[in-house]
Amino acid sequence: MDSLELPRLLLHHPRSSSPLTRPQYNSRFLPQLPNFPSKLKNATKYATLRSISGGGSDASKDGPSAFDDDSALLLSREIDDFGSLVGFRLIPDSGKTTKTQGDLRSDEVEKLEVENVGEEKAKTRVSYNIVFVTSEAAPYSKTGGLADVCGSLPIALAARGHRVMVISPRYIHGTAADSKYSGAVDLDSGVKVFCFGGVQEVGFFHEYREGVDWVFVDHPSFHRPGNPYGDKFGTFGDNQFRFTLLSHAACEAPLVLPLGGFTYGEKCLFLVNDWHASLVPVLLASKYRPHGVYKDARSILVIHNIAHQGVEPAITYSNLGLPPDWYGALGWVFPTWARTHALDTGEAVNFLKGAIVTADRIVTVSKGYSWEITTNEGGFGLHEILTERRSILSGITNGIDVTEWDPLSDEHIACNYSADDLSGKVKCKIALQKELGLPVRPDCPLIGFVGRLDYQKGIDLIRQAIPELMQDDVQFVMLGSGNPIYEDWMRATELAYKDQFRGWVGFNVPVSHRITAGCDILLMPSTFEPCGLNQLYAMRYGTIPVVHETGGLRDTVQTFNPYAEGSNAEGSNAEGTGWTFSPLTKESMLVALRYAIQTFNEHKPSWEGLMKRGMTRDYTWVNAATQYEQIIEWAFMDPPYC
Numbered sequence: 001m002d003s004l005e006l007p008r009l010l011l012h013h014p015r016s017s018s019p020l021t022r023p024q025y026n027s028r029f030l031p032q033l034p035n036f037p038s039k040l041k042n043a044t045k046y047a048t049l050r051s052i053s054g055g056g057s058d059a060s061k062d063g064p065s066a067f068d069d070d071s072a073l074l075l076s077r078e079i080d081d082f083g084s085l086v087g088f089r090l091i092p093d094s095g096k097t098t099k100t101q102g103d104l105r106s107d108e109v110e111k112l113e114v115e116n117v118g119e120e121k122a123k124t125r126v127s128y129n130i131v132f133v134t135s136e137a138a139p140y141s142k143t144g145g146l147a148d149v150c151g152s153l154p155i156a157l158a159a160r161g162h163r164v165m166v167i168s169p170r171y172i173h174g175t176a177a178d179s180k181y182s183g184a185v186d187l188d189s190g191v192k193v194f195c196f197g198g199v200q201e202v203g204f205f206h207e208y209r210e211g212v213d214w215v216f217v218d219h220p221s222f223h224r225p226g227n228p229y230g231d232k233f234g235t236f237g238d239n240q241f242r243f244t245l246l247s248h249a250a251c252e253a254p255l256v257l258p259l260g261g262f263t264y265g266e267k268c269l270f271l272v273n274d275w276h277a278s279l280v281p282v283l284l285a286s287k288y289r290p291h292g293v294y295k296d297a298r299s300i301l302v303i304h305n306i307a308h309q310g311v312e313p314a315i316t317y318s319n320l321g322l323p324p325d326w327y328g329a330l331g332w333v334f335p336t337w338a339r340t341h342a343l344d345t346g347e348a349v350n351f352l353k354g355a356i357v358t359a360d361r362i363v364t365v366s367k368g369y370s371w372e373i374t375t376n377e378g379g380f381g382l383h384e385i386l387t388e389r390r391s392i393l394s395g396i397t398n399g400i401d402v403t404e405w406d407p408l409s410d411e412h413i414a415c416n417y418s419a420d421d422l423s424g425k426v427k428c429k430i431a432l433q434k435e436l437g438l439p440v441r442p443d444c445p446l447i448g449f450v451g452r453l454d455y456q457k458g459i460d461l462i463r464q465a466i467p468e469l470m471q472d473d474v475q476f477v478m479l480g481s482g483n484p485i486y487e488d489w490m491r492a493t494e495l496a497y498k499d500q501f502r503g504w505v506g507f508n509v510p511v512s513h514r515i516t517a518g519c520d521i522l523l524m525p526s527t528f529e530p531c532g533l534n535q536l537y538a539m540r541y542g543t544i545p546v547v548h549e550t551g552g553l554r555d556t557v558q559t560f561n562p563y564a565e566g567s568n569a570e571g572s573n574a575e576g577t578g579w580t581f582s583p584l585t586k587e588s589m590l591v592a593l594r595y596a597i598q599t600f601n602e603h604k605p606s607w608e609g610l611m612k613r614g615m616t617r618d619y620t621w622v623n624a625a626t627q628y629e630q631i632i633e634w635a636f637m638d639p640p641y642c
């Protein structure tokens with residue numbers, strides 16, 4: 001197999017008007033990576049091909065066009081010599097401008113103040129072409145929080161004037177859920193990917209929805225029963241292959257797909273999520289920039305969960321379609337204690353590590369977690385290289401999709417309600433108790449858990465605590481799937497505590513909404529939690545979170561303080577939205593839970609205050625999207641990291 005074979009489309013779609021220039025290497029990176037692969041260094045004939053059609057730039061020759069969103073901002077398209085849309089000029093609605101437009105270009109980061117009449121001033125920056133690469137994106141595919149984020153953050157960024165594409169696989173599982181892709185049309189413009197000893201043809205499907213280009217990579221390996229990563233027999237053995245395809249296809253898509261008539265072009269920002277997309281920054285540096293392609297692109301790695309790194313034997317490196325000289329980017333050696341036998345050298349390739357050492361910026365999904373992953377305990381072996389890159393590591397707390405998760409309009413729940421009128425919440429509780437076959441008792445504290453049945457989520461602690469907790473007058477419902485040992489335990493516990501415990505094994509989004517609305521308390525004893533979304537959903541639904549004080553849980557849940565300054569017996573002016581506990585022990589978890597139970601039973605005004613404080617907090621993506629814009633801006637200020 002020739003992993004160095006140049007991508008066919010790279011030749012067919014010359015995008016750069018400038019002659020081939022050597023990419024700028026960052027000396028900070030040199031100790032980690034080898035020099036340029038010699039074979040690629042000599043590939044100048046392609047540079048000649050690329051530069052033939054270079055001419056004078058005549059940006060914005062198509063003139064302004066109007067986008068019909070509510071804000072009615074005028075955007076003039078900025079087009080490069082090859083018809084690629086490289087950016088927009090943002091022209092505020094007349095009467096709202098506080099500063100003249102001038103000659104802004106998409107790559108010149110300038111701020112434009114747009115004053116919303118009667119509202120606070122919103123800062124809108126010049127737009128970027130943003131390409132999300134992810135293994136899952138709701139509502140099309142979802143196994144966890146990654147899908148939620150990649151299903152809603154792109155929409156929030158698009159609403160702020162950016163051109164946004166999300167690239168994920170087109171999973172066909174042979175179930176009714178496949179219809180979620182029915183709105184996506186075949187673009188009929190496949191690309192060839194050179195990897196794993198051969199040529200793979202991948203296709204692209206596309207749907208334009210809510211201002212975002214949803215692009216689905218199509219390949220037979222994404223068509224099989226199960227979920228995105230595995231089936232009832234376990235994790236798929238070819239995931240490295242499948243997500244290598246995704247990354248290669250994602251690098252080609254902005255160059256070759258004329259979405260809405262224009263490609264995204266080279267001047268884009270790749271926002272790559274977790275290990276599944278982690279080859280993208282490595283490919284940009286090793287395969288594209290040596291040919292002058294993507295020299296103006298930047299990449300941001302978003303770490304949602306560092307426990308999953310995409311580690312495979314070192315020998316698989318030659319399958320990945322990367323130049324041999326770049327082994328150092330992915331090369332990884334297990335510590336001695338983690339090796340399986342005496343002759344095991346521990347050598348491996350680690351996808352996530354590849355992105356950590358090549359991406360221009362790194363973001364995690366909460367501030368707390370961005371610190372934790374630089375520690376020995378939280379870095380899962382990557383803390384040292386993350387510490388080296390601490391200066392470009394940031395934490396941005398996730399928002400949530402407040403349209404999908406809105407108790408006032410949620411179609412999945414029995415009765416809608418809001419902070420102004422909480423009466424519907426108890427109806428949701430009664431309906432949930434009926435649905436689960438639990439005794440219908442609105443006065444009995446109902447505790448819920450929703451999540452993957454995984455070590456991360458602290459299921460072991462729940463298992464230890466259940467015999468003791470079931471002595472109290474409480475009901476407990478769990479929804480989750482994952483580790484079969486935990487699934488069996490849930491079934492057995494349900495049999496043991498028929499009037500108190502229900503364990504729903506499976507993945508069911510409507511039921512997760514009903515549990516979030518119907519419970520009084522949501523328990524999250526996660527061993528670690530990069531951000532956590534369920535506690536945010538819970539607070540928005542007036543369900544009080546009791547969480548382990550870690551990562552994003554610590555950042556987002558404030559412990560109830562009934563004695564805050566100015567508070568009284570009715571609970572007014574008290575502070576907090578839930579309870580956090582530490583250390584991660586059964587005892588401390590039970591103490592926190594019992595505080596919550598006691599407050600629910602005996603201090604109704606305080607409980608209502610807790611509910612209302614949680615329900616009225618701002619969970620929208622606006623804040624996070626603004627912070628992502630800042631990081632993107634910084635990424636473009638610096639030269640490519642490598």
Ligand SMILES: Nc1ncnc2c1ncn2[C@@H]1O[C@H](COP(=O)(O)OP(=O)(O)O[C@H]2O[C@H](CO)[C@@H](O)[C@H](O)[C@H]2O)[C@@H](O)[C@H]1O
Nearest residue numbers: 144145146304451452480506507508509512530531532533
């Ligand atoms: N059985 C089931 N049925 C229905 N829905 C279910 C379900 N099990 C889980 N879900 C849903 O999946 C999502 C889980 O999101 P989380 O953020 O809590 O965890 P996850 O570990 O997957 O995400 C990782 O990425 C996210 C996003 O960055 C981080 O918040 C998080 O800390 C990190 O571990 C929620 O929407 C939840 O309702």
